[in-house]
Amino acid sequence: MILVVEDEELVADMVRLNLEHAGFAVETCTTAEAALAHIGAAELIVLDRMLPGMDGLEFARVVRRTLTVPILMLTARGEVAARVAGLDAGADDYLAKPFAMPELLARVRALLRRAPAAAPEPAPKPPAAPRGSGRTIRFDRYVVHLDTREATTNEGTEILTETECQLLLYFYDHAGEMLSRTDILENVWGMDRFPTARTVDNYVLRLRKLFEPDPESPRYLITVRGRGYSFRIDPA
Ligand code: CA
Numbered sequence: 445m446i447l448v449v450e451d452e453e454l455v456a457d458m459v460r461l462n463l464e465h466a467g468f469a470v471e472t473c474t475t476a477e478a479a480l481a482h483i484g485a486a487e488l489i490v491l492d493r494m495l496p497g498m499d500g501l502e503f504a505r506v507v508r509r510t511l512t513v514p515i516l517m518l519t520a521r522g523e524v525a526a527r528v529a530g531l532d533a534g535a536d537d538y539l540a541k542p543f544a545m546p547e548l549l550a551r552v553r554a555l556l557r558r559a560p561a562a563a564p565e566p567a568p569k570p571p572a573a574p575r576g577s578g579r580t581i582r583f584d585r586y587v588v589h590l591d592t593r594e595a596t597t598n599e600g601t602e603i604l605t606e607t608e609c610q611l612l613l614y615f616y617d618h619a620g621e622m623l624s625r626t627d628i629l630e631n632v633w634g635m636d637r638f639p640t641a642r643t644v645d646n647y648v649l650r651l652r653k654l655f656e657p658d659p660e661s662p663r664y665l666i667t668v669r670g671r672g673y674s675f676r677i678d679p680a
Pocket residue numbers: 450451452492493494495
């Protein structure tokens with residue numbers, strides 16, 4: 445999917461139509477804030493530099509904290525400093541407005557050729573160096589033996605994946621702290637493996653299903669709106 449972040453609807457519609465005609469699936473957003481929810485699924489981002497609220501430069505920096513997805517930035521013609529700033533913020537290429545659609549399509553194709561193949565869902569950590577070996581996590585009615593990954597869960601006795609164990613251990617060892625998705629990605633997955641913020645959310649949903657008395661209203665694995673997650677080991 446190509447994510448188009450552009451507040452000018454005429455431009456956004458034109459880009460979308462042309463990309464769709466070229467065979468791409470397209471998602472358009474008129475603000476960077478709205479686009480953040482879609483970056484994990486994007487194979488390329490067409491990003492207007494001037495946006496209301498969070499601008500294109502800031503958005504590119506946020507994306508670059510966790511993702512290598514190619515970014516094509518749209519800038520006003522003649523803004524050399526803006527183009528340099530865009531590239532510095534993490535854009536891979538830029539196109540000055542007004543641009544010709546064939547040029548946009550050519551640049552999109554070129555960026556996609558250069559991009560590494562989409563990273564698969566992170567593989568489990570190699571068994572050589574699991575953190576927390578031999579430890580046991582206990583809270584509420586739940587028990588997780590980290591050496592065998594055997595867990596007492598809502599669904600009975602389950603064998604967790606190494607990533608599920610490491611994520612739970614990270615939450616458990618940082619109980620009460622505000623943990624951003626970036627913190628979690630860096631510490632549990634490692635930034636070299638290119639997971640996405642959405643990966644964290646999916647794993648949190650899985651942990652809640654296993655380790656929350658009511659997964660729909662979490663008591664332990666709390667969402668901190670706009671910031672990340674916090675693990676409350678001892679809820680009131
Ligand atoms: Ca704009």
